[in-house]
Amino acid sequence: MKYTEIMVRYGELSTKGKNRKDFIGRLAGNVTKVLHDFPEIEIHPRHDRMHIVLNGASFSEVDQRLRKVFGIQTYSPTIKVEKTLQAIEETSLELMKETFKPGMTFKVNTRRSDHHFTYDTNELNTMVGDYLFKHMADLKVEMKHPDLTLRIEVRQDAIYISNQLLHGVGGMPVGTGGRAVMMLSGGIDSPVASYLALKRGVDIEMIHFYSPPYTTQKALNKAKELTGILANYSGRINFIAVPFAEIQETIKEKLPEGYLMTVQRRFMLRLADRIRAQRNELAIFNGESVGQVASQTLESMAAINDVTTTPVVRPVATMDKTEIIKLAEEIGTFDLSIEPFEDCCTIFAPPRPKTKPKIDKAREFEARLDVEGLIERALSGIKVTTIHPNEKFLADKAEEDAALL
Amino acid sequence: MIYFDNSATTKIDDTVLSTYNTVARDIWGNPSSLHQMGDRAAQLLTSSRQQIAQLLGVKQEEVFFTSGGTESNNTAIKGTAIQKREFGKHLITSSVEHASVMNDFNALENLGYRVTRLPVDRHGRVNVNDLRQAIDTDTTLVSIMGVNNEIGTIQPIDDISDLLTNYPTIQFHVDNVQALGKNIWSQVFTERVDLASFSAHKFHAPRGIGILYKKTGKMLSPLLDGGGQEKGLRSGTENLPAIAAMAKAIRLLLTDEQAKAEQELAIKSKISDYLQTKPGVKIFSELNDDFAPHILCFALKGIRGETLVHTLEDYDIYTSTTSACASTRSDEASTLAAMHIDNDLATSAIRLSFDESNTLAEATEFIHTFEQIYNHFAQINHLGD
Numbered sequence: 029m030k031y032t033e034i035m036v037r038y039g040e041l042s043t044k045g046k047n048r049k050d051f052i053g054r055l056a057g058n059v060t061k062v063l064h065d066f067p068e069i070e071i072h073p074r075h076d077r078m079h080i081v082l083n084g085a086s087f088s089e090v091d092q093r094l095r096k097v098f099g100i101q102t103y104s105p106t107i108k109v110e111k112t113l114q115a116i117e118e119t120s121l122e123l124m125k126e127t128f129k130p131g132m133t134f135k136v137n138t139r140r141s142d143h144h145f146t147y148d149t150n151e152l153n154t155m156v157g158d159y160l161f162k163h164m165a166d167l168k169v170e171m172k173h174p175d176l177t178l179r180i181e182v183r184q185d186a187i188y189i190s191n192q193l194l195h196g197v198g199g200m201p202v203g204t205g206g207r208a209v210m211m212l213s214g215g216i217d218s219p220v221a222s223y224l225a226l227k228r229g230v231d232i233e234m235i236h237f238y239s240p241p242y243t244t245q246k247a248l249n250k251a252k253e254l255t256g257i258l259a260n261y262s263g264r265i266n267f268i269a270v271p272f273a274e275i276q277e278t279i280k281e282k283l284p285e286g287y288l289m290t291v292q293r294r295f296m297l298r299l300a301d302r303i304r305a306q307r308n309e310l311a312i313f314n315g316e317s318v319g320q321v322a323s324q325t326l327e328s329m330a331a332i333n334d335v336t337t338t339p340v341v342r343p344v345a346t347m348d349k350t351e352i353i354k355l356a357e358e359i360g361t362f363d364l365s366i367e368p369f370e371d372c373c374t375i376f377a378p379p380r381p382k383t384k385p386k387i388d389k390a391r392e393f394e395a396r397l398d399v400e401g402l403i404e405r406a407l408s409g410i411k412v413t414t415i416h417p418n419e420k421f422l423a424d425k426a427e428e429d430a431a432l433l
Numbered sequence: 434m435i436y437f438d439n440s441a442t443t444k445i446d447d448t449v450l451s452t453y454n455t456v457a458r459d460i461w462g463n464p465s466s467l468h469q470m471g472d473r474a475a476q477l478l479t480s481s482r483q484q485i486a487q488l489l490g491v492k493q494e495e496v497f498f499t500s501g502g503t504e505s506n507n508t509a510i511k512g513t514a515i516q517k518r519e520f521g522k523h524l525i526t527s528s529v530e531h532a533s534v535m536n537d538f539n540a541l542e543n544l545g546y547r548v549t550r551l552p553v554d555r556h557g558r559v560n561v562n563d564l565r566q567a568i569d570t571d572t573t574l575v576s577i578m579g580v581n582n583e584i585g586t587i588q589p590i591d592d593i594s595d596l597l598t599n600y601p602t603i604q605f606h607v608d609n610v611q612a613l614g615k616n617i618w619s620q621v622f623t624e625r626v627d628l629a630s631f632s633a634h635k636f637h638a639p640r641g642i643g644i645l646y647k648k649t650g651k652m653l654s655p656l657l658d659g660g661g662q663e664k665g666l667r668s669g670t671e672n673l674p675a676i677a678a679m680a681k682a683i684r685l686l687l688t689d690e691q692a693k694a695e696q697e698l699a700i701k702s703k704i705s706d707y708l709q710t711k712p713g714v715k716i717f718s719e720l721n722d723d724f725a726p727h728i729l730c731f732a733l734k735g736i737r738g739e740t741l742v743h744t745l746e747d748y749d750i751y752t753s754t755t756s757a758c759a760s761t762r763s764d765e766a767s768t769l770a771a772m773h774i775d776n777d778l779a780t781s782a783i784r785l786s787f788d789e790s791n792t793l794a795e796a797t798e799f800i801h802t803f804e805q806i807y808n809h810f811a812q813i814n815h816l817g818d
Binding site: 246425426429430432433 | 452455456472473476477480481484677680681684
């Protein structure tokens with residue numbers, strides 16, 4: 029079936045007024061971004077719908093991309109036909125034959141904005157319905173909850189026919205929720221938290237701590253590759269690599285073992301906050317889940333969070349591990365997340381971290397360190413790269429392999 | 434020169450050799466090493482495995498690299514026998530297997546296992562009813578080859594699979610060394626096959642490398658203990674250049690598989706049609722779907738196979754007696770013997786085996802040469818009388 033355009037219905041417009049315009053504009057921009065390699069496509073954002081005119085582009089390929097754009101509630105592939113009864117009937121039949129499966133119920137739903145068209149909505153409903161009955165077996169009409177609704181829209185320029193309602197991912201267009209930093213470790217949770225942040229329209233930049241030679245280039249590349257997967261949902265994501273080894277070594281040398289973890293985390297949060305401020309962002313996101321590990325008890329969170337008043341948002345805070353894994357599998361980050369490379373969180377993990385650290389103690393121990401100097405040196409070593417959808421960092425020899433094999 | 438001995442070994446393909454060389458020269462790190470060079474090697478190992486799995490239609494984790502057909506057969510057979518010895522010590526095979534299978538079972542018999550060797554009919558085929566009757570509660574393994582290496586019979590792997598569906602705990606091994614790339618894959622590799630063997634030098638790749646397919650979840654005791662490579666099933670540093678070359682060779686092999694098989698069959702048909710007209714010639718490889726397209730085995734009454742092979746060699750035509758692996762031993766229990774072919778006729782047999790590089794022109798030349806040889810021998814043996 030050669031669809032001519034896609035009608036896109038918007039998701040939740042939680043704040044109205046001027047925001048509505050921002051929402052639609054941002055969504056149109058994001059759709060343009062994901063469809064950038066289809067130059068023939070035209071995108072027309074209107075106040076209640078967006079029309080994507082395919083001009084010959086393949087619907088199934090566009091469909092794959094639209095499924096990942098936040099802010100789209102539903103969409104329908106549509107065929108534009110000339111304003112004759114014959115065109116309506118023939119196209120309707122073709123569409124129904126393609127999507128109808130035995131046992132389904134259907135109805136015809138006509139809307140008419142061109143009131144000069146020869147037939148009114150009731151006439152069209154009846155005539156098209158009769159025509160379909162005549163040419164297809166097993167059809168059953170159901171007015172209240174049909175399995176298929178054949179929509180016919182009679183407009184000034186042409187008639188638009190569709191019978192599928194596809195569901196988008198919902199959420200808010202990325203960018204409408206402001207900008208924030210995301211603390212990405214490379215484990216299972218933080219990519220899921222990133223996805224959920226993007227889903228609420230928050231445009232995130234990744235902060236990743238790495239500690240060569242304790243952590244390998246592979247671990248860094250893994251985090252970058254995860255970012256590449258998440259970039260499918262936003263077009264591109266900045267990746268900020270922060271060197272963390274000096275801080276970890278210093279803490280290990282100077283502080284008692286029980287507080288290693290707490291103080292390391294306080295440093296991470298401080299660094300995240302400084303980077304956020306430098307880049308004019310509003311919040312910090314991370315993948316903490318309550319009670320999952322020692323650093324994620326409420327006592328630990330309180331002791332760690334002590335270093336900033338910036339909102340720290342934890343999208344997976346109350347999810348079970350199994351729920352997080354399920355979502356990680358759905359968004360395609362799971363297989364990569366479980367690749368076993370040491371990251372900076374595991375390399376200096378003390379055998380018996382305090383699960384109930386005291387804020388006062390943490391502050392007291394930290395006073396022994398040159399906090400500002402350590403932070404400054406780490407900040408001076410950060411590297412920012414922009415990562416695009418599905419960009420590869422690990423299997424970068426695949427092409428070479430393909431040439432050999 | 435005409436090379437009609439492709440079931441013994443094939444000529445290595447130039448581009449396959451170039452892959453071998455490139456990998457040996459440039460990607461020589463040990464795949465188990467932690468550093469970048471090891472990484473690079475590990476990645477190529479994975480790419481090779483992925484490609485092979487995809488081409489064979491199996492999962493990546495079901496592909497194990499071995500040193501070749503013999504090791505794959507031994508790992509499958511001894512590995513199963515040892516692994517499952519608590520559950521039974523009865524093993525079933527056929528009487529027409531390759532030496533690397535047959536001698537495996539002889540060795541296991543010496544270790545106290547009970548082995549049933551199924552007979553074959555006059556086409557060299559195993560009968561499924563015989564197998565049904567042979568199975569008992571002690572049976573842990575059935576090993577039947579896909580394509581016979583001496584006369585090209587395709588064994589009824591599909592029917593055997595149907596039967597074995599009722600015996601899920603019996604491991605089913607198929608020696609498919611002669612069967613890959615002959616456009617008969619669905620006949621010799623089914624869902625029910627648990628283990629299958631392949632050897633790279635049979636398809637224009639280097640020797641010393643092969644594959645054991647092992648279905649997910651099936652257990653084998655390893656024959657080699659060591660560094661735990663190949664998930665512990667086959668320790669030893671991976672032969673990466675050969676593995677990559679093999680991955681490439683399989684891709685080439687399965688490209689235009691049907692056309693290649695048709696070409697081989699055309700050569701076989703042409704020579705076979707000619708031989709049919711010669712009194713005293715007995716053809717063992719038939720021209721139907723029960724036989725692989727690339728093997729033609731026949732005997733010239735009164736002339737030992739060895740003599741015929743050497744005579745053809747004088748004309749620069751290379752063939753073999755029925756199996757290269759058995760050709761140096763005259764007392765070998767051969768497929769023909771198992772088919773109850775007269776010993777005199779069996780020792781007269783020779784095997785022509787083709788590949789896609791052979792041509793109909795070569796077939797014509799072979800016929801022309803054979804005609805001269807035949808006239809000479811026929812006279813001596815009074816074949817025309």
